Amino acid sequence: MSTGAAEARSGVKHSAGWVAGSATMTRILLVRHGQTPMSIDRRFSGHGDPELTELGERQAEATSAVIQKMTTNDAGGSDIRAIVSSPLSRCLATATRLADSTGVEVSVDQGLIETDFGEWEGLTFGEAADRDPEHHRSWIGSPALAAPGGESFDEVAARVLPTVDRWTKQAEGGTLVVVSHVTPIKLVLQQALAGGPEFAYRLHLDLSQVSELRRYSDGQASVHLVNSTAHLEGIE
Numbered sequence: 168m169s170t171g172a173a174e175a176r177s178g179v180k181h182s183a184g185w186v187a188g189s190a191t192m193t194r195i196l197l198v199r200h201g202q203t204p205m206s207i208d209r210r211f212s213g214h215g216d217p218e219l220t221e222l223g224e225r226q227a228e229a230t231s232a233v234i235q236k237m238t239t240n241d242a243g244g245s246d247i248r249a250i251v252s253s254p255l256s257r258c259l260a261t262a263t264r265l266a267d268s269t270g271v272e273v274s275v276d277q278g279l280i281e282t283d284f285g286e287w288e289g290l291t292f293g294e295a296a297d298r299d300p301e302h303h304r305s306w307i308g309s310p311a312l313a314a315p316g317g318e319s320f321d322e323v324a325a326r327v328l329p330t331v332d333r334w335t336k337q338a339e340g341g342t343l344v345v346v347s348h349v350t351p352i353k354l355v356l357q358q359a360l361a362g363g364p365e366f367a368y369r370l371h372l373d374l375s376q377v378s379e380l381r382r383y384s385d386g387q388a389s390v391h392l393v394n395s396t397a398h399l400e401g402i403e
Contacts, residue, residue: 190383193335194246194342196234197352197378200257201226206374210291213284213317216255224260225402226375231264233377233398238269238342245269248341251334253279253348261375262346278330281348285317310364320350320367327351328358335382352378359388375399 201223205212219227238246251274252262259273266273287295296303299315306312310320327347334343345355349372357366359380372378372394379392 190385190387191340193339193382193384195331195335195338195355195380195382196237196342196344197355197380198230198234198261198344198346199349199352199372199374199376200253200255200261200346201230201375203257205289208291210289211284211287211295211314213281213288214255215288217257219257219260222402223257223374226399227261227264229398229402230261230375230377231268234265234344235268237377238344245271246342247271247344248338249274249334250344250346251276251279252346253281253351255280255348258346258348262344265344265346274334276330276334278326279345279347279351282320282323282350283318284314286315287317308365308368310367320354323350324354324358327354331355339384356380356390356393359390370394373399 200219202220203212203217203223204220205215205217207220235245240246247269248271250262250266250269250271252258254275254277258279259275262273265271287298290298295314302312302315306314310324313319313322331345334345337343345352350367352372353367353370356362356370356378359382360366370393373396376394376396377392377398378390378394380388380390382388
């Protein structure tokens with residue numbers, strides 16, 4: 168096993184490298200839900216609660232399996248200290264499978280729910296642009312602007328980031344698995360990479376992707392994996 172892999176699994180003091188010195192490392196795995204009927208047509212899907220499609224169920228199974236593999240330690244146990252999920256069923260489908268396979272209970276946190284897209288819920292980008300052309304044009308690239316009757320990305324960040332901070336402290340020294348949606352995951356990665364406001368609009372995250380970052384007790388962070396989907400190969 169490589170030194171990096173051993174450190175990722177151990178949850179002990181991280182003593183090498185320029186990122187964190189001797190600070191305690193906590194590993195965070197960010198998991199997006201699988202396919203739903205809304206994602207097939209690339210429709211705004213926020214606080215609505217569609218179930219996974221049959222493909223989405225298979226994606227959830229494969230994602231749970233790869234997370235279990237990534238977090239199994241040398242003794243055959245799990246390094247997961249906490250599994251926390253959005254309350255929506257498309258996320259709970261993966262989180263529950265992972266809980267069943269690892270024995271770690273799922274915690275549900277409202278702070279991880281997707282953006283409220285208001286009057287655009289269920290519309291495609293094109294339909295939203297046709298309905299509210301000027302507003303939609305301004306919304307793209309403006310995290311302070313919400314969809315009509317909805318929630319801005321700045322508002323999402325204001326609830327998501329403290330939520331992840333709180334759970335990271337609870338899982339300190341181990342692994343935290345966060346099962347959520349595309350916008351919350353983007354915003355966590357944006358913070359870790361100190362990205363500007365355009366970050367969330369330029370980063371693509373696939374369904375059932377896994378991203379990994381590490382946070383250190385001295386306040387530093389490093390991103391080690393973004394949008395991994397290798398575990399979905401062969402799933403149709």
